[in-house]
Amino acid sequence: MDKIRIGIVGYGNLGRGVQYAVSQNEDMEVVAVFTRRDPADVATVLPVRVERYEALKEYVGKIDVMILCGGSATDLPMQSSEVVRLFNTVDSFDTHARIPDYFDRLDAAAKETSHLGAMSIGWDPGLFSLARIYFGSALAEGSTYTFWGRGVSQGHSDAIRRVRGVLDARQYTVPVESALERVRNGENPDLTTREKHTRECYVVAEEGADLARIEREIKEMPNYFSDYDTTVHFISQEELEEKHSGIPHGGFVLRSGKSATDKRFLLEFSLKLDSNPEFTSSVLTAYARAVYRLHREGKIGAVTVFDIAPKYLSPLTEAQQRKELL
Amino acid sequence: MDKIRIGIVGYGNLGRGVQYAVSQNEDMEVVAVFTRRDPADVATVLPVRVERYEALKEYVGKIDVMILCGGSATDLPMQSSEVVRLFNTVDSFDTHARIPDYFDRLDAAAKETSHLGAMSIGWDPGLFSLARIYFGSALAEGSTYTFWGRGVSQGHSDAIRRVRGVLDARQYTVPVESALERVRNGENPDLTTREKHTRECYVVAEEGADLARIEREIKEMPNYFSDYDTTVHFISQEELEEKHSGIPHGGFVLRSGKSATDKRFLLEFSLKLDSNPEFTSSVLTAYARAVYRLHREGKIGAVTVFDIAPKYLSPLTEAQQRKELL
Numbered sequence: 317m318d319k320i321r322i323g324i325v326g327y328g329n330l331g332r333g334v335q336y337a338v339s340q341n342e343d344m345e346v347v348a349v350f351t352r353r354d355p356a357d358v359a360t361v362l363p364v365r366v367e368r369y370e371a372l373k374e375y376v377g378k379i380d381v382m383i384l385c386g387g388s389a390t391d392l393p394m395q396s397s398e399v400v401r402l403f404n405t406v407d408s409f410d411t412h413a414r415i416p417d418y419f420d421r422l423d424a425a426a427k428e429t430s431h432l433g434a435m436s437i438g439w440d441p442g443l444f445s446l447a448r449i450y451f452g453s454a455l456a457e458g459s460t461y462t463f464w465g466r467g468v469s470q471g472h473s474d475a476i477r478r479v480r481g482v483l484d485a486r487q488y489t490v491p492v493e494s495a496l497e498r499v500r501n502g503e504n505p506d507l508t509t510r511e512k513h514t515r516e517c518y519v520v521a522e523e524g525a526d527l528a529r530i531e532r533e534i535k536e537m538p539n540y541f542s543d544y545d546t547t548v549h550f551i552s553q554e555e556l557e558e559k560h561s562g563i564p565h566g567g568f569v570l571r572s573g574k575s576a577t578d579k580r581f582l583l584e585f586s587l588k589l590d591s592n593p594e595f596t597s598s599v600l601t602a603y604a605r606a607v608y609r610l611h612r613e614g615k616i617g618a619v620t621v622f623d624i625a626p627k628y629l630s631p632l633t634e635a636q637q638r639k640e641l642l
Numbered sequence: 643m644d645k646i647r648i649g650i651v652g653y654g655n656l657g658r659g660v661q662y663a664v665s666q667n668e669d670m671e672v673v674a675v676f677t678r679r680d681p682a683d684v685a686t687v688l689p690v691r692v693e694r695y696e697a698l699k700e701y702v703g704k705i706d707v708m709i710l711c712g713g714s715a716t717d718l719p720m721q722s723s724e725v726v727r728l729f730n731t732v733d734s735f736d737t738h739a740r741i742p743d744y745f746d747r748l749d750a751a752a753k754e755t756s757h758l759g760a761m762s763i764g765w766d767p768g769l770f771s772l773a774r775i776y777f778g779s780a781l782a783e784g785s786t787y788t789f790w791g792r793g794v795s796q797g798h799s800d801a802i803r804r805v806r807g808v809l810d811a812r813q814y815t816v817p818v819e820s821a822l823e824r825v826r827n828g829e830n831p832d833l834t835t836r837e838k839h840t841r842e843c844y845v846v847a848e849e850g851a852d853l854a855r856i857e858r859e860i861k862e863m864p865n866y867f868s869d870y871d872t873t874v875h876f877i878s879q880e881e882l883e884e885k886h887s888g889i890p891h892g893g894f895v896l897r898s899g900k901s902a903t904d905k906r907f908l909l910e911f912s913l914k915l916d917s918n919p920e921f922t923s924s925v926l927t928a929y930a931r932a933v934y935r936l937h938r939e940g941k942i943g944a945v946t947v948f949d950i951a952p953k954y955l956s957p958l959t960e961a962q963q964r965k966e967l968l
Contacts, residue, residue, distance in 0.1 A: 336902035340782040416965055441968045443780060443909075446952060448967045453928040453955035454769060455921075456666040575924065576662035579916035583769075590905035595781075598901065602779040622956075622963050626772060627948040629779035637948050639742055641774045642767045 320344045320608045322601075323375060325399060326385035327351050329563070330408065332361050333597025334383050341601060343631055347379050376402055380611075381604040383407075385597075393418065397425035400433040404607050406600050408438040415441070423618035432611040433618050437603045438596040439587055440464070444569050446621050447585040451571035455581055458573015459504045463491035463512060467565025467592060475540045476517055479533050481525030484553060486560040488516040491568065499570050502580050515546040518560050520553045565592035602629045645671045646934045648927075649701060651725060652711035653677050655889070656734065658687050659923025660709050667927060669957055673705050702728055706937075707930040709733075711923075719744065723751035726759040730933050732926050734764040741767070749944035758937040759944050763929045764922040765913055766790070770895050772947050773911040777897035781907055784899015785830045789817035789838060793891025793918060801866045802843055805859050807851030810879060812886040814842040817894065825896050828906050841872040844886050846879045891918035928955045 348365040355366040384407040426433045476485035498505045531548040566588040589595045606628035664670045674691040681692040710733040752759045802811035824831045857874040892914040915921045932954035
């Protein structure tokens, strides 16, 4: 069997994760990694050719799907439309508010050269979005809830690091167990931001820093912390590295609703992930298979998880899927 | 907006459930119910025209999708190929071993007249199948487990009723909590039939019947009970009706696996349903929407949940889906 030829654009946590995930799928191989850094400075976790970002166009015809592993803030909005003119793409764009605009631009760019670009792939957006659409469709009358955590929020950890006197920090988003239980009990509660999640901060401060001020500045930080019950723990750099070096995450999507005769139903999907980026990478890789197959069927433009039938994701043949998984 | 015109073939628990479920979806309406009984004897839960099964062909052009609500043992294998020659269909065929053959016959019949038939729709097969394919694709290395219950198994309840001296019975399938916990802990256990589920039987016996013999005959019944730890409780007809008149069900699909760097991931989907048939009906109804839309796009033949992109299920427009659910 010819393997699906994958390219990786960007080589941080996500790019490394994709390289690992492809190694777990026999029907794929990574042809090259593309970076904006000097390729000589990039040590890959498994052997693979490393190229400059500018060399992308030399790989036209040699790579079936490019997996874009840059960030949503600046990398993906710039790169995705550029790369999709040359290759089919998969990306993990996750800035919810900008999704409609991003979709339109990716769709237009992809159609210029008859490519296919799958966007916002991962677990949220991604598998959690799937849970929301399937649950909402299967149960017309009800309420859907999404909880995140317990897991590390990179954005919130970064925000703490910008506070004066802070050397390092790790922030955990934690779902409120009692709120989860109310949903599971079928109470259909209206939950405020504060009632759904708490924020736990582990902070390494400079020697002699005013800890009370740091704690206050964190807790009062608008958007990031002021709407939440936040706890701040000052710890040593050693303890941070020993106990908080992982990037775990997870969460829950629940839908609670009822039939026209008031029978109650609860649908719940949950994830518990030792490594957020490695799981996102694993999902990106499965969708690269789908993009490859759909493009061969003539599908072009931008797509999301909503547009892709599950059969395209599985390495099994359709007959095997029906026999073994249905 | 023109409503999607639904027909219901068969009017037991499932047919009634579909009528209720359609009443919860504004974009659909039930045009008629078709029955093999005398229509005059069928009291519907909501007002609707009731027709003889033989009148089906008079509704060609008046109904967009027929939801087949018969049983998998005899009704569906006979009816589905017949009805799909006249209409698009949705059914809940759930005899796993016969799925490949059923698919081929439905596919051939549907293509004869360019119709679309969605088969094996519900929660297992159905939503649980979706969990199995998405989980397996998103996490290449791991083990998938399906547990059912706590819920009533109609087939097992019927089997008990056939034991001499038994007047009535209700059988619950119960997942073994410790087995679920082992899976959640990432042990990837090999579980035997006995280790996954237990069977709880509530039995009403004839006055003076030999209870010890009944209990023994139940517990030793091959296929149904002999491979399980089974408990038998003798109760009165009144208690059976008071405490065991519902048809609850539910279950769990879990996948436990790891990345190439040994990071562990746990994916879990669970359902808790007050009424098994009413939830199955609700899923059938959502897939009727998908069948209607896909057929308008030119799709014909047999399909399963694996072949249908989630966007077709939701009453929201694609732009709304991306904005609100992604």
